[in-house]
Amino acid sequence: MFRIVTKKVLNPQVQLMAVEAPAVAKKAKPGQFIILRVNDEGERIPLTIAGFDRAAGTVTIIFQVVGKTTRALSELEEGDGILDFVGPLGVPSHLDGIRKACVIGGGLGTAIAWPQAKALHDQGAEVHMVCGFRNQDLIILEDEIKAASDRAIVTTDDGSNGVKGFVTDQLKALLAEGNQYDVVIAIGPLIMMKFVSEVTRPLGIKTIVSLNPVMIDGTGMCGGCRVTVGGKTKFACVDGPDFDGHQVDFDEAMRRSSMYRDEEKRSDELHRCRVGLGGNPNA
Template sequence: MYKIVKKEVLNPSVVLMDIEAPYVARKAEPGQFIIFRIDDAGERIPLTIADFDREKGTVTIIFQIVGKTTRVLSEMNEGDFLLDFVGPLGVASHLEGYKKVAVIGGGLGTAIAYPQAKKLHALGAEVHSITGFRNKDLIILEKEMQAVSDKLIVATDDGSNGNKGFVTNVLKQLIEEGNKYDLVIAIGPLVMMRAVSNMTREYGIKTLVSMNPVMIDGTGMCGGCRLTVGGKTKFACVDGPDFDGHEVDFDEAMRRQGMYKKHESESTELHACRLGGVTNA
């Protein structure tokens, strides 16, 4: 059993938790993820390792409440336990050897981008971070990103933080001001990662994206997380989640992302009915 030792609500739909999981913390690296189950009837849910503390034996997860399981998790508290917390899974990001990197986080993608920015900073790279949110109330991890970045620009779609624009516009401006990046990392919604990758292709800047398709076993056996990268089939759980953004077939990834929508909304509705006392099943 894995104890929730810290819970912090970052915004109305995003929660941070530190989980006591010493074996995972001991091996965790930026770019990797865990799969947890709340109880033996629960779904297996992948979440990125947002941070870890090897001494305390804790792993930080940051999650958005989007459906049934993330809702139930958000209702749990410090001192409660998760049944399973398996990891670290996936390939750790290769971040060594870069001099100047732009790290882009779109919305919740900022939580996944943070450990990468932190590692790059620790390796001595110059880190320019760009984070984007729909409005100022959704901004997360500003202080944390600031601490690991030489430059941080936070943009909002509606301009409510005083800096209106999309992350792509900010990146373009920085490049055109003469910043020479040897790597761009873009993590967020598929449309954002596709837009960044299309732009950096024109400038010839290597670009890494983090692909989060639906995962089931997380070990390369079920094929659920299949992607096409550079014309070849890859499994995000064992070959990724990081991939070369210029090689990913984003159109296919978007089509596959919509496949389970009906089932997921039925599951969320059923959970709401049960909470309301309607058994339904």
């Protein structure tokens, strides 16, 4: 069992957990992920390594409650154990030589972008961060974003906090000011990453996105996480999850991401029903 040593609620849907996993902490690098299974009846789900403490032997995960497994995970408390916690998996982000970067997080994607911004900041790069949320209740990691960047901009779609509007508007404004970035890193909903890539494409600015397709084994065997990049088939678990945003077939990725929606909804309803949250087992 992998013991949960810290649990924090970041907003009503998002939690942070530090988990005792010394072997993973020893090798983890920004951009990588773990696959966990909450209990022996559970599914395996991938979560990004949001942080690690090699001395304490802990790995931090930040997750949004979206379905059955993330709900079951959110019901665990400090001191409880997670059955499987495998990693680090995936290719670490290539951050060497970057002197100036704009790191963009969309919603929960902010938690996945934050370790990359932090690593860049720690290596002396100038980091601008733009993080967008639907409204102020969903804002996470505000202090951490500021600490990891030389310039931090928070946007909300409804203007309830920070600047009103989308992250792409702020990226355009930063570029119009004359900022020259070695790289733009965008992590969030597929549609956001697609539009960020369209802003940077005509300017020839290298753009890295992080793809989160459904993963099963995480070892390149099952083909579940197949994506098309530069016209070639890639597996996000072993070739990514970071890819060149200008080469990704986002439309195909969006079609594939909704393939299992009905089955996932049914599975969550059943779990909610079993734990007394009022789900409909016949849904």
